[in-house]
Structures are given as structure tokens and as C-alpha cells.
Amino acid sequence: MLQIILTLLIFIIVVIPMGKYMYHIATKKRTFADPVFNRIDNGIYKICRIDRSGMTWKSYAGHLLMTNAVMIFVGYLILRIQSVLFLNPNGIEGMPADLSFNTIISFMTNTNLQHYSGESGLTYLSQMVVITFMMFTSAASGYAACMAFSRGIAGKKKGLGNFYEDMIRITTRILVPFSIIFGLVLIWQGVPQTFGANFTVETITGKLQDFATGPVASLEIIKHLGTNGGGFFGANSTTPFENPTIITDMVELISMMILPGACVLTFGKMCKDRKQESLAPGEENRIRVKEPIFGGQGKTVFIAMSVIFIIGLSVCYISELKGNPILESVGLSQDMGSMEGKEVRFGIDQSALFTTTTTSFTTGTVNNMHDTLTPLGGMIPLLHMMLNCVFGGKGVGLMNMIMYVILAVFLCGLMVGRTPEYLGKKIEGREMKLVAICLIVHPLLILGFSALAVVTQAGLEGITNSGFHGLSQVLYEFSSSAANNGSGFEGLADNSMFWNVTTGLAMFFGRYIAIIAQLAIAGSLLAKRRVKASIGTMRTDTVGFAVIVVVVVYIFAALTFFPALALGPIAEHLTVWF
Template structure:
């Protein structure tokens, strides 16, 4: 009888587990389906903004934009790539200077009801570089390190402007590759239009939804309450919802609170969790569609007959890039999901049930499933926000966000993923051209030595920053002092920190003691060079290709708009990652996984 009861119990448990798995898979599939449905109209809207075409909102926003142009005396004439890049750099430099002064002097400024002291110099340097480069790596705790003025005037302001700068650079890059104009556009006009027509209105709409769901939005001081045990506890509040939405929509990632979107104040419900997921995915995905539409329009202008050809919704070039990104994303999501569901074998051997997967460092309201999805999304779309502690992920689960930041081309944030993936696309056609003995072409333009040198610079600077600074950190005492874990996991912490900084992601394993002179300065340098060297070189590639004459396609021209090229692009990305990062990954998460499961 006892055996029969135990058997029935095991059957019930298995059925319950299967039902829970199906429910989870449905939730994840629903989130990804909403993303696909939302990215199509957003991509078309962004295309109309980037191409300066009419939109339904022009009667309102034209007045706003024209007022800004007049007040700021903005000359809206087109720029070449050098002028565009210089305008971006100088604008960012001014904001860095002003923001640094606010952080240093916040103790003597207004809107500081909690009496927060000014930041010390290296932390101020790290923070201002972090938010201006759209990284939002935080070596401080938001509720105790910043006044409300700093949160709004530095953090929230730069979440808008850094995102707008990145998307402006991406739109200019797409114009150069599509080759429909003689210039890359005007940086100031792009920045204004992206801010007023995309970032501000959508932040207002979804910010109100977050407030409705329970995110605080107040200028009041922290709230002190008496718990049921009779003890006093402080609750940090402030303009949380305003920061929370642009944090995700602008793929920023820095939290108002130290625990980021794992806290109920920043991410109260499953509804807010889904809103945050979609909002950080929608604009990077829409950039790919925008690029496809630009290439599609250029093709129609070249050949009148092409107007009669029914093009796919994304445009053929955009569809290929989107497919390659999606394959890498789904491979990573599947790996992270299965690894977190498998749990920890040490706990399993101790008789501790892990039916819900590895729950260490995760919120019960999200579980291992939504945590795996959030982890993969935030590092694929280079946002950096977290709803769980990445330091407590299983080794392979933690390797996925680490690898995706190392690749830095899986959708990415603020258009960076698209720009980097197009660098891989140029590399792919160059390699294939060498194999068949032809001058490689991409989008009807010949790829020659100058372009390949710039592409090589973009692709090499990222691993150089990650591996170079990681080697420095494990070689000298100031770096070693920040590592809180021995062995393989300690190396993973270091690799993750510099991958996050160089990829302008901002998430962290959070096991490091990183608020020191060494870590503040080195990660600040990684963020700065990882952002600006790449974007300048990419604009130079766009300017170079734009100036070239278009060549007609022939029988020997390699097609870059089909399934074969999408698969080839995926292989090129993975091969490049294996050649540059596999030795480091083998000494970190892979070795930790093998030790955990087979020792």
C-alpha cells in the first residue's frame, strides 16, 4: 500500500512538473511573440524618422523639434562621417563634464532630502563615463549613493541622451551602407528627433503603467516603518518609475536601487517584468528592420522593375541579419534555460529538491524560467538590468550572458548590435571573396583594404579590452584584492566585469569588491574605449562605402540576403568567438561546470 501511494505521489509530481514546464514555455513564447508583433510597427516608425519621412505624429512633434532647433541654433545640413563623429564626441564630452561636477557637488545642491554626500573622484569618473557610454555599470548603490537631483539630472538625463546618441550613430551608419544620400545626415537633428519622437513619448506611456503596477514616483524622503517584529526599517523611494522605464527603453540598465529590477519597487509584478522585457528588446530589434527598409528603398530607386517585386516585411537584407541574430539568441536562451532548470548537482546529491530549478539568487515570483529569459535578454540586447543575481547562476547559465556580451552583436542596445553584426557581415563576404578569388562586395560596394582595416579594428578592440584588462586584474594586487571567489568562479567574475564594461552592458556578477581606485579606473577606460573607438571606426566604414560607386551584381556576386548567408554569418560569429574567447571561457565557466558535475 505504501509503495502504491509513493508511486502515485511520484506520478502526480511528474504531471505537475510537466504542466508547470508547459506553462513556462507558453509565457516565454508569448513574450517573444509580442516582441515580433511590436517590432514591426516600431521598425517602420523608426525608418520614417531616420529617413525624414512623414509620420502620423508630425503635426505635434514638428513644432517641438523646430522650437529646439531655433533655441539651440542647430544647422540641419548634412554631415560627412568625420563631422558627424566629431559632433557626437563633443556633445558627449560636454555632458560628461557637467555630470561629473554634479556628482562631486551633490552634497551641497538641492533635492537631497536624505543628505547624500558627494562622490569621491574615481567613483565619479567611473559613474559619469558609465552613463554617458550607455553602460550604466554601477559601483555604488543608487539609494545610498545619489541624491534625487543626481538621479534625474545625471542618471535619467544621460539615459535619454546616451541612448539617443547611440541610435543617431546607428541611423547614420545605416544611411551610409544603404547609400541613398551623399551624407550621413545631421547628428543634432537625429538626436532631437529620436528623443522627442521615440524615447520621451514611449517613456511617458509605459512609465504610467509602471506607476499603476506599484513603482514609486515621489520626491519624498525615505520611508521608515515599524515591522511586525517591532523593529524599524527604512524603505528607499524616489522618482523610481521615471528612471525605470528609460532604463529599459534606452537599453541603459542602471537601477535606482542597488538590487535593480530584482526589487519589488523597480519590478513589482509579472506584468512589469514583461513590460521591461519588451521595452528593452523593441528598439534594438526595430533598428534591424529600419536597416532592411533603407536597403529595400535603395534597391527600388535603382531599378524601376524592382518596385513590382514583393519584398519581405523586413526587407531582404534586414531579414537576413534579424535571422542570424535570432539564431544566436535562441541558442543562448535554450542553454541558459536548461542549465538553470537542471539545478545544482551538489544540492541534488544532498537530497534537496530542485523541481523549480536552481533558485539561488532568484526571486520566487519570477522563478528560474523568467530569470533565465531576463538574463539572456538583458545581455543580448546589452541593457544590463537584472531581475536575479547573475553571480549565482549555474556555470553554463552564467556563461551565456558572458558570451553574448563578448559577441556584442546579438541585437545589442542602441543599435550597437546591428552595427557590429554588419561588421561580421562585411568580414564574411571578404572571407568568401578570398576563397573564390573575387573582390568581395556588400550591398553593391566593393570591400577593399581600407574598409577591412577599420572592420578589423572594430572587431579586435572589444576582445583586446576584455582580455587585456582581465589579465592585468589577475596579475597585480589591487586587482586581486577585488576578487571574492577563489578558482574558476573568481576568473569568471573578472571576465564578466570587463565584458560588461567593454560591451557597454552594465550588468555584473556583483561578487567583486569593485568600488576601488583600480576597478573604477580600469572599467571606466574599458567603457570609454569600447564605446567611442568602435563607433568612430564604424562611421568611417559607412563614410568610405557611401563614397564608392555602386557596381552591378553579376553571376559571381555573393548574395547576402538569403538563408545561406544568415547561417554563414552565425558560423563566422561563433568561429571568431571561439578563436578569441574560448581559452578564457575554458578556464572560467566551462571548468567550473565540469568540476561541479563530474568531480
């Protein structure tokens, strides 16, 4: 428990200055690093001939899609012909067409779902030029969309900004420098960073064992900082070559938490939720601007996310701590909790925290095998991916949570017979239709593809567990894909044409439909005139409203996902315990 509390305290401490730093970057305010980064950015603008003028939401979304499409094409080509390219000391073959399609969509959408083992499926060139590169660009694309969305919702500028400028500033001022700093920490703790080929050693028992190595640390840090997930090795962050010590485990936890949390603070500051206080007598007409750390709107969203996160973490931790009664009934002690699939160096505490964090912040990296979690322990990561708004990754979690905020405002407005308002803008039919698209497309992808998997022969062939757990595996795979998470229960035989294509489509539509609709909402609200607050205006900067948002999120989850959860992890839990 002390490790969990300490990690969360460090997160709270570091997220505050990071939020302020991201706010200055998003609003082009001065930072201490400007003398260095301005020269770098200006050089990139000049070389790439970037027009830095403001964009409408349509233009912003169009450039985002076009840029991502070009990178998808180039990355797909490299994966197909990687066997004939350089930096291939282990003689890795080119990827098949369906697996290349799945992989390139996965990494461009910031999902990093892996239907292959990194150490045996990719050359060093592919690991760096495709995988690591897209970990930077996909994360930057998501954060850029979030910043544009926040500007539109805040309504303080005439446009949403410039996509290319946002993407470059986020990459050069946040992702690259912090990756270098934290990457050196990982190398210090023993994570490999080399171009050397795999090597074989003789163990103390006289057996020969092969060890895979390569440029691991550089991939490892951006996969967490960019909330990417995936891994250089098939075992991901459970292997000591990716996550050797408790220090690296905490560094990886903080890395995946810091930027999504900072986005919430940035949003609050953009809304300029300012408290006024009078100055000295005789100067009552002068107002000093005072900005809270979170901003009123940011505070509401942060509290709502934190409540859902803490509830999920508690359920996962307690469930894993209680262990499995079936194993205890056959004489296997469960005094340490359910240690199946967990690393002894991390134990129940860090495993439960890592599991909840990686699926709440939609990173997808794992330090234990989720397939071996207890039924309720496995339900929490599954549920949080279904919600896809508990901090989330690369700014998308904030955007999704604002959809629930708008929905809560709309429902409360209906109860009192008043047109709902949010941040001084009326929420009308156009906005609610777009919100409905954002909220409905996610469960549609998860439940629709899951239904397809259990009624077709191609889908059934990949399910290796019968009964309730088999359904949980299917739900988890498509929840992870649609939420752009990337983790898996790992019990599926998923490297097949059916699973590669269906999860690829779930990742693609789960990423871009929501972003386009959310940018449209931001553009619509930005174009509206601000209305003055009145006695009937509902305040959205209070703890009470945060509670309303949490209730709305859980009600929506119950209405859409409870039947599926009841047939999967809940039924499995009842079977195990009763």
C-alpha cells in the same frame, strides 16, 4: 515556457510597426505624429541655433564626441558637489573622484555599470539630472550613430545626415513619448514616483525597517527603453520597488527588446531591398515597388541575431532548470531548478529570459543575481556580451553585426578568388582594416584588462571568490564594461581605485573606438561607386548567408574567447557535474 513564448511573440508583433516608424523618422518621411513633433523639433532647432545641413562621417563623429564630452564634464561636476545641491532630503554626500569618474563614463557610454547603490549613493537631483538625463542622451547618441551608419551602408544619400537633428528626432519622437506611456504602466503596477524622503515602518515582527523611495518609475522605464541598465536601487530590477509584478517584468523585457530589434528592420528598409513584380499586360515596363516587412538585408541580420539568441536562451534555461547537483547531494531539492538568487514571483522561466535578453540587447538590468547562476547559465550572458552583436543596444548591436556580415562576405570572396561586394559596393583593404579594428578592440579590452586584474595586487584584492568562479567574475566585469552592458556578477569588491579606473577606460574605449571606426566604414562605402551585380556576386539576402554569418560569429568567438571561457565557467561546470 508559455511565458517565454508569449513574450517573444509580443516582441515580434510590436517590433514590426516600430521598425517602420523608426524608418520614417530616420528618412524624414511623414508620420501620423508630425503635426505635433514638427513644432517641438523646430522650436528646439531655433532655440539651440542648430545648423541642420548634412555632415561627413568625420564631422558626424566629431560632433557626437564633443557633445558627449560636454555632458561628461557637467555630470561629473554635479556628482562631486551633489551634497550641497537641492533635492537631497536624505543627506547624501558627494561622490569620491574615482567613483564619479567611473559613474559619469558609465552613464554617458550607455553602460550604466554601478559601483555604488543608487538609493544611498545619489541624491534625487543626481538621479534625474545626471542619471536619467544621460539615459536619454546616451541612448539617443547611439541610435543617431546607427541611423547615420545605416544611411552610409545603404548608400542612398550624399551624406550621413546631421547628428543634432538625428538626436533630437529620436529623443522627442521615440524615447520621451514611449517613456511616458510605459512609465505610467509601471506606476499603475506599483513602481514609486515621488520626491518624498526615505521612511521607516514597523514590521509584523516588531522590527523597524527603512524603505528607500524616490522618482523610480521615470528612471526605470528609460533604463530599459534606452537599453541603459543600472537601477535606482542597488538590487536593480530584482526589487519589488523597481519590478513588482509579472506585468512589469514583461513590460521591461519588451521595452529593452523593441528598439534594438526595430533598428534591424529600419536598416533593411533603408537598403531598399525591393522585389519587383510586373503589372498588367502592356505595362511590363512599369514596375511597382514592393518593400518586404524586413527587407532582404534586414531579414538576414535579424535571422542571424535570432538564431544566436535562441541558442543562448535554450542553454541558459536548460542549465538553470537542471539545478546544482552539489546542493542535491546534500539533501536540497532541485526539482524547481536552481532558484538561488532568483525571485519566486519570476521563477526559472522569466529569470533565464531576462538574463539572456539583458545581455543580448546589452541593457544590463537584472531581475536575478547573475553571480548565482549555474556555470553554463552564467556563461551565456558572458558570451553574449563578448559577442556584442546579438541585437545589442541603442543600435550598436546592428552596427557590430554588420561588421561580421562584411567579414563573412570578405571570407567568402577569398574562397572564390573574387573581390567581395556588399550592397553593390566593393569591400577593399581600407574597409577590412577598419572592420578588424572594430572586431579586435573588443576582445583586447576584455582580455587585456582581465589579465591586468589577475596579475596585480590591486586587482586581486577585489576578487572575493577563489578558483574558476573568481576568474569568471573578472571576465564578466570587463565584458560588461567593454560591451557597454553594465550588469555584473556582483561578487567583486569593485568600488576601488583600480576597478573604477580600469572599467571606466574599458567603457570609454569600448564605446567610442568602435563607433568612430564604423562611421568611417559607412563614409568610405558611401563615397564608392555602385557596381552592377553579376553571376559571381554573392547574395547576402538569403537564409543560407544568415547561417554563414552565425558560423563566422561563433568561430571568431572561439578563436578569441574560448581559452578564457575554458578556464572560467566551462571548468567550473566540469567541476560541479563531474
